[in-house]
Amino acid sequence: MHEALKEDSPTADSIAGLLRSTSAAKLWRLGQSALRGSGDLNSGLIAFTRLAELRGKAYSDSAAKIEKRLAAAPFPPFPANPGLTAEDVLPSLHAILLERRRTVSGDSTVLADILRRISKKDYDHGDAWVLGRLRAGALDSVVARFRKADSEEFRVRYLTLLSYFTDPKLIPLLAQVYVAPDSFGIPKRYAVRASDGLLWIGTRESLQALLEARQEARRRGMYADSSLARGGYDFLANDSSAVISRTGQWLTTWIAKLPAASPSP
Numbered sequence: 001m002h003e004a005l006k007e008d009s010p011t012a013d014s015i016a017g018l019l020r021s022t023s024a025a026k027l028w029r030l031g032q033s034a035l036r037g038s039g040d041l042n043s044g045l046i047a048f049t050r051l052a053e054l055r056g057k058a059y060s061d062s063a064a065k066i067e068k069r070l071a072a073a074p075f076p077p078f079p080a081n082p083g084l085t086a087e088d089v090l091p092s093l094h095a096i097l098l099e100r101r102r103t104v105s106g107d108s109t110v111l112a113d114i115l116r117r118i119s120k121k122d123y124d125h126g127d128a129w130v131l132g133r134l135r136a137g138a139l140d141s142v143v144a145r146f147r148k149a150d151s152e153e154f155r156v157r158y159l160t161l162l163s164y165f166t167d168p169k170l171i172p173l174l175a176q177v178y179v180a181p182d183s184f185g186i187p188k189r190y191a192v193r194a195s196d197g198l199l200w201i202g203t204r205e206s207l208q209a210l211l212e213a214r215q216e217a218r219r220r221g222m223y224a225d226s227s228l229a230r231g232g233y234d235f236l237a238n239d240s241s242a243v244i245s246r247t248g249q250w251l252t253t254w255i256a257k258l259p260a261a262s263p264s265p
Contacts, residue, residue: 018047028059030043045092057100091126095126102130110134121157132164139162143173146159152185155186170197178213179213203261214239
């Protein structure tokens with residue numbers, strides 16, 4: 001998903017090209033030009049994301065050097081691009097390092113490291129993105145922590161982390177959270193994280209589950225509280241419009257276009 005992209009537009013084609021690229025050198029150049037301010041920042045960060053997926057050693061080493069430099073850099077850290085902060089870039093660099101570590105040390109090691117830092121609130125978007133890609137029982141570990149969390153803050157944190165996974169077996173849980181957040185100890189305003197997760201899974205089944213969860217939540221009056229409204233629209237209407245802003249089409253349009261899942265063997 002990329003904000004405001006339209007299917008078959010030059011921008012969408014360019015982003016799709018980046019996501020399919022296998023040229024680490026080209027991707028690194030795009031990322032570097034974004035840091036210098038001579039290239040598009042969104043494209044540069046997407047290039048870094050694709051570079052993380054390639055897991056190359058050379059560019060992992062380069063990312064580590066930049067990360068180390070940023071830790072001690074004065075403000076602004078990029079003099080040629082003074083509007084850019086270290087926080088804008090560090091998650092992408094971190095993802096490059098973590099994906100390389102998966103190759104070297106294995107998913108179990110990376111999972112243990114991320115889970116340890118989550119408990120200390122020492123993690124970023126790069127950690128969350130990689131966590132959603134891990135095997136080694138990562139999904140089951142986060143679900144268990146979500147269910148057992150003893151504070152509202154950590155329930156919300158683990159729900160947010162679950163929204164980075166794309167495993168379809170999460171669909172029932174996320175739909176239940178959306179329909180009845182109170183039963184999971186989630187404040188209603190944060191139930192949007194469950195919506196994010198169903199959207200991120202991105203299958204016809206997950207989007208159908210989101211549509212049905214919205215309908216059931218409206219039937220129950222779950223989000224009728226006016227304090228949840230924004231911009232003159234209620235919570236559910238705003239959540240519905242978010243699909244348009246993120247994907248360019250209504251949820252019902254995606255459900256009609258996406259193929260059904262193959263039956264289990």
